[in-house]
Amino acid sequence: MINGNNFNSLHPKTRILVAPLDWGLGHATRCIPIINELLLQNCDVLIAASGNGFFLLKKEFPSLIILRMSSYKIKYSRNKRWLPLKLFLQFPQIIFSIQRENFWLKKNIKKYKIDAVISDNRFGMYSKKIPSVYITHQLLIKTGNIFFEKIIQKINYHFIKKYNYCWVPDCKENGLAGELSHQENMPSNILYIGLLSRFELLKKVPKLYDVLISISGPEPQRTIFEKIILFQLNYFNKRILVVRGLPNESKSIKTDNESIKIVNHLSANELNKAFQQAEMVISRSGYTTILDLVKLNKNAVLVPTPGQTEQEYLSSYLMNRNFFYSVEQNKFSLNAAYNDASVFEFINMPSCIDNYKNVINQFVLSLKSGNFETQ
Numbered sequence: 001m002i003n004g005n006n007f008n009s010l011h012p013k014t015r016i017l018v019a020p021l022d023w024g025l026g027h028a029t030r031c032i033p034i035i036n037e038l039l040l041q042n043c044d045v046l047i048a049a050s051g052n053g054f055f056l057l058k059k060e061f062p063s064l065i066i067l068r069m070s071s072y073k074i075k076y077s078r079n080k081r082w083l084p085l086k087l088f089l090q091f092p093q094i095i096f097s098i099q100r101e102n103f104w105l106k107k108n109i110k111k112y113k114i115d116a117v118i119s120d121n122r123f124g125m126y127s128k129k130i131p132s133v134y135i136t137h138q139l140l141i142k143t144g145n146i147f148f149e150k151i152i153q154k155i156n157y158h159f160i161k162k163y164n165y166c167w168v169p170d171c172k173e174n175g176l177a178g179e180l181s182h183q184e185n186m187p188s189n190i191l192y193i194g195l196l197s198r199f200e201l202l203k204k205v206p207k208l209y210d211v212l213i214s215i216s217g218p219e220p221q222r223t224i225f226e227k228i229i230l231f232q233l234n235y236f237n238k239r240i241l242v243v244r245g246l247p248n249e250s251k252s253i254k255t256d257n258e259s260i261k262i263v264n265h266l267s268a269n270e271l272n273k274a275f276q277q278a279e280m281v282i283s284r285s286g287y288t289t290i291l292d293l294v295k296l297n298k299n300a301v302l303v304p305t306p307g308q309t310e311q312e313y314l315s316s317y318l319m320n321r322n323f324f325y326s327v328e329q330n331k332f333s334l335n336a337a338y339n340d341a342s343v344f345e346f347i348n349m350p351s352c353i354d355n356y357k358n359v360i361n362q363f364v365l366s367l368k369s370g371n372f373e374t375q
Contacts, residue, residue, distance in 0.1 A: 013044035014367050017114045019101075020053055021121040022071050024217045025245060026288035028053030030135070030169065031120050032060055032198040032268050037357055041364040046112055048104075048125075055248040060268055067108070070100060098124040098159075116367055118167075123159040131367065134163040137170055137287050139183045139190070142309035153183075161187050167359065169196040169291065171352035176294065177287060178317045180310065194355025196288075197295035199272040209261075210238035211338060212278035214271075216245035217286065217305045225284075225303065225329055232334040233260055241274055272296075280341060282334075285315035285326065293324070294349045301337045302326040322347045 018035055020027035028049060035057075038045050045064055049057050050071040058066050102124035105117065109129055118133045119125035126132040139160075141152045160166045170181040172192040181192075215226045226244060230253070233240060240260045244253070247265040255262055266274055275281060275296055283289050285302035287310070293300050302324050304311035315326035325341040327333075 013042060014115050014364060015044040015046060015113055016364075016367075017046045017048060017105075017108075017112070017117040017125075019048040019069065019117065019119050019122050019125045020057075022049065022051030022053045023121075024286060025052055025056055025247075026216075026286040027120040028056050029198060029268070030196050030288040030291070031057070031118075033196055033356070034118065034135075034360065035061060035064075036198075037360045038364065041361060043364060046114065052247055056265075059247060059265075065112075067112075069104060070097065098122075101125060116363075119163070126159075126162040131165075132163045133165045133167055133363070134160055135167045135169065136160070137168055137177045137181045138310060139168065139186060140180050142180070142313050144309050157187055161189065163189060165363075166190050167193045167356075169193055169287075169356065171195065176290065176318075176323075176349070177314065180313065191359065192352075193359045194352040195291050195294060196356055197291045197353065198268045199275065199292050199295050201296060202273060202276055205273065205276040207277060207279055208239065209241045209274075209278040210280065212241045212243065212274055212281050214243045214245065214281065214283040214289065216289070217284050217308075221305045221307075221329075225305075225332075228329070228332060229334070233257075236334045236338070238338070241278065243271065243274070280338065282337065285311040285318070285324075287314060290314065290318070290324075295353055297349070299341065299344075299346050300324050301341045303329050303332055303337075306330070323349050 020031045047066040048069045050069045116131040120135040143149050166189050170177050175182050242262040244264050249264040253262045281300040285304045302315040304315040318324045319326040325344045
């Protein structure tokens, strides 16, 4: 138990810092429903972000204070084969970034009167002075090498144990992330909070698009996939909406084809509506995107980012369960993917949606009472 005297009491509301990782947009978008729920619980929310996640959250929450943190600045390979080695060589840089963000948190707890911190995959955002929560669905981090996976899992658990809780956005039984989120001999602070999604089902939404194509993820693979899509659109006679996943981009791509619409970015509410206006979705197999698709019960084609073993595992695992159709980027054909997915036998998906709201409610109540307890 953490004594109530450890909490700041100079402001009327409980102030909670939310800090997502900046590898792609998934961590930032996954924090949107958490931030919304904290606001509903009458908390004062402070956000710390970097990269495109900073700009995305700034657009979603213009009235909130959003602090800029240093980016991890991870570089990805154009060649899938060399990505694991390239990431391994950046390991010292990652450790330095973890130490830097931990120092940043220690310095700013008092400055901003922070009562608790929720970190989405930022290893360094923990403190003994305030309750800290870590969010991840990757209790096992896939590398393609069993030896390295065991080493990385020990490192992963080392940091997870520094937090009061580790919230896993998945069902406790029949999980959506498979072995990524379900392991033996897990840390005792693990708590399954159900599926997280920023989206809500809407009533009577007209179908305006045959396909919505969501392009996202880190460079250079985001641009590579975009070029594949834009070229193949010339030979695809359907109503298409392409979302480029560039929240800070001002230049747009013009098209004379009235059946094709291309936008740089859509807000959470706009994308929520657009997903439901489309008969089918084509997207990366990032876990946050998968959660959104499940919430809306959308049929989708998943195209994993080459070399990202987590996405490759998820797309294969979910296709084997008939939740989604999947195809590799180097084999991707827009026409073939659409036709194959149209006859694919999709089945119903897990239903532990919105459980996280009860978890956050209990978390906030414990903070406000000054009687925060760990498992």
